[in-house]
Amino acid sequence: MKKALIVLALFLLVPVLFVTAADKKKLTLWYPAGDITATSMPFREGTDPWAQFEADNNVQVDVVAIDYDTMQQKLFTALAGGKAPDIGMIDFSWMGGFIKDGALVAIPAADAKTWMSSVSPDTVAVSDWGGGKMYGYSTWGVDAYALTWNKDMFKAAGLDPNVAPKYWADFRATSKKTAVTDSTGKLTRVGYAMRHTGQPHGIVDKWHWLLVGAGMQLNSDQFALKGGVAKINLPDVRDGLQMAHDMVWVDKSSSLDFPDPRQALLSKIASMQISELVSITVRQPTEAPDLVWGFSAPPSPRAGMDPKVQVAAWNYSVFTQSKEQALALKAVAWFNNKDNDYNQAKKYNSTPRYKENWAREPFASAPSTKSFLDLVKYGTTYPRSLALNGILDAVGAAVPKILHNEATVADALSLAEQQANDAIKALQ
Amino acid sequence: MHGILGTIRKNRWHYAYLFILPILVVFGLFRIYPSIQTLVYSFFDINLVAKTMHGVGLKNFLLLVHDPTFLKAIKNTLTFALYIVVLSTALGLILASLFTSKLRGGAIFKAVYFAPFITSTVAAAVVWTFLYNPRFGLFNSVLEIFGLPTRSWISSSKEALGSIIIFSIWKTVGYNMVILIAGLQNIPDSFYEAGIIDGAGALRRFFSISVPLVAPTLIFVVMYNTILALKVFDQVFVLTAGGPAEATTVVVLQIYKQAFENYRFGYAASMAFVLFVIIIAITIIQYRLSRRWEVSY
Numbered sequence: 188m189k190k191a192l193i194v195l196a197l198f199l200l201v202p203v204l205f206v207t208a209a210d211k212k213k214l215t216l217w218y219p220a221g222d223i224t225a226t227s228m229p230f231r232e233g234t235d236p237w238a239q240f241e242a243d244n245n246v247q248v249d250v251v252a253i254d255y256d257t258m259q260q261k262l263f264t265a266l267a268g269g270k271a272p273d274i275g276m277i278d279f280s281w282m283g284g285f286i287k288d289g290a291l292v293a294i295p296a297a298d299a300k301t302w303m304s305s306v307s308p309d310t311v312a313v314s315d316w317g318g319g320k321m322y323g324y325s326t327w328g329v330d331a332y333a334l335t336w337n338k339d340m341f342k343a344a345g346l347d348p349n350v351a352p353k354y355w356a357d358f359r360a361t362s363k364k365t366a367v368t369d370s371t372g373k374l375t376r377v378g379y380a381m382r383h384t385g386q387p388h389g390i391v392d393k394w395h396w397l398l399v400g401a402g403m404q405l406n407s408d409q410f411a412l413k414g415g416v417a418k419i420n421l422p423d424v425r426d427g428l429q430m431a432h433d434m435v436w437v438d439k440s441s442s443l444d445f446p447d448p449r450q451a452l453l454s455k456i457a458s459m460q461i462s463e464l465v466s467i468t469v470r471q472p473t474e475a476p477d478l479v480w481g482f483s484a485p486p487s488p489r490a491g492m493d494p495k496v497q498v499a500a501w502n503y504s505v506f507t508q509s510k511e512q513a514l515a516l517k518a519v520a521w522f523n524n525k526d527n528d529y530n531q532a533k534k535y536n537s538t539p540r541y542k543e544n545w546a547r548e549p550f551a552s553a554p555s556t557k558s559f560l561d562l563v564k565y566g567t568t569y570p571r572s573l574a575l576n577g578i579l580d581a582v583g584a585a586v587p588k589i590l591h592n593e594a595t596v597a598d599a600l601s602l603a604e605q606q607a608n609d610a611i612k613a614l615q
Numbered sequence: 616m617h618g619i620l621g622t623i624r625k626n627r628w629h630y631a632y633l634f635i636l637p638i639l640v641v642f643g644l645f646r647i648y649p650s651i652q653t654l655v656y657s658f659f660d661i662n663l664v665a666k667t668m669h670g671v672g673l674k675n676f677l678l679l680v681h682d683p684t685f686l687k688a689i690k691n692t693l694t695f696a697l698y699i700v701v702l703s704t705a706l707g708l709i710l711a712s713l714f715t716s717k718l719r720g721g722a723i724f725k726a727v728y729f730a731p732f733i734t735s736t737v738a739a740a741v742v743w744t745f746l747y748n749p750r751f752g753l754f755n756s757v758l759e760i761f762g763l764p765t766r767s768w769i770s771s772s773k774e775a776l777g778s779i780i781i782f783s784i785w786k787t788v789g790y791n792m793v794i795l796i797a798g799l800q801n802i803p804d805s806f807y808e809a810g811i812i813d814g815a816g817a818l819r820r821f822f823s824i825s826v827p828l829v830a831p832t833l834i835f836v837v838m839y840n841t842i843l844a845l846k847v848f849d850q851v852f853v854l855t856a857g858g859p860a861e862a863t864t865v866v867v868l869q870i871y872k873q874a875f876e877n878y879r880f881g882y883a884a885s886m887a888f889v890l891f892v893i894i895i896a897i898t899i900i901q902y903r904l905s906r907r908w909e910v911s912y
Contacts, residue, residue, distance in 0.1 A: 260875035591772035
């Protein structure tokens, strides 16, 4: 009899469970899998960063890891099929393409205004799509592309371990001094590890310091979604890329056999590299705990010219195909609120976005805070052009051609300029 | 009754079509229709997200002619196909000849050579990226052991296409071998016995008996390898993504990039159509030539 009552109770409970489940709304978030960005750490760990929001709003947030290399394409395919996720953690350089197709929801004007007035200038720089318009909240740990170096290697080469090369000529000389060859003359450690393979976007990211530092304008109008001109084949850019080429083929202080700069620094087979600071910061303690390293702005062409630090970020954006747009907007606003910003940046030993959080400990007195703020003073971002994909493809294809002797510097840049401007014109 | 049976007998072909109708529908839906749709798309600018398309005439095809990356992709694809067809078929034939004769442990070797064919291309290519690593890879370690100069493999624009060809030969040679073994085993022993009586050596028997009589199978292998090679994508995508410096970019990779990275579906469709024409043209030429080597015994 007792058993029968239990079975009956369970039977009666089933519809109740279904009703409860049906009431609960669901949001789907796609984020890049693997260690492509340290800012996806909250989703890769066991704890659920959405737990509080889910409890407060009776919602379930499903986080889905997507392979980075094909994530942009998968999002696009999902959009074409009408099955986009509600929220995407997306790369800044992809946003133009999605906005062009009307795929991203603009953050409500009032929220955008509050955000812009609350966050630090580097975050404003990667959030503003012109006139304060926003299409997503940039993550903590802004991607500032810095020169990072191995202090022990500098010391062993007779260099001041605390001083980074400031200008191209010093940089080239430092690379020569810190490169190491074995008895057969084979390079076993590069002075500077350079990226030359992979997606064109990634290649431009890693060479932004040299290209934009030399005056390259991916689009003459930083905030024009359409129009503008790409100025690529410029004298200083040609000189810079010739220098990079000669570091491989003349100085032999760099090599095309070390294609992953960050890994090369962490594996101690490179004394310098230039890429996202946040990656080295997050990866170094576990992957190379005994590495003593420093960071600074990348070198500028010569005295009198400022360095350029590429500032980029991943963004939490809401897709227009979301059936729960209001809830999704509420979710991304919550996830990027001041407290979450502070807690996550602190937890992952990274940089916050809110000005108030910069003033709180441990950020206020951390030795790296001043260095970081000094670094992002030189921050520049990609133009908002909807043709950014095409522009980056063109420039990203030119750099490896030069490094691999597949084209002269002038020819490669000339073609890139033509292709980039064709991409801009195609959208007019 | 007699009349009905007579009608059925007379119109038997109706029934034949009825029986193959399901596969015709499936083939039409998933092969013919998308092919026609691709051709139609190649005359349009298409935005699949905004669901808009507008006609551009031959613009996409004219752009192709002036697109240096596409032209490089065509060149790379044809070079890749040439090497794969020649080397993979030749190696397959040599292995097939070895395994047709009585060889101790032949079955094990056959399985070993065939294994790469049934391995996922993507998974195998991921493993080969490690083997090809210029600093820590197995291939360079072996070269170093023998005191030979190391290579940059997929990190060099000069060596990357060759590296992909080596991988692809490793991947396809087993299949060619199995098909050619079947072809060689169909040749009656009496031909070889006659050759031996006439004093023909092993090499002579191979070139004068085996090769001409296995020609139909060989032609099938050549055509199959050609079509497969012209459609190469997976290993390029995983090993090099078309780089370095576009040294390994191929037509299907360009189609993928234009469609899913640059969202230019019309342009990608025009590339696909050009590839389709190239494949059809080469296949027809090969088929016509193959008729010269038809044999019956």
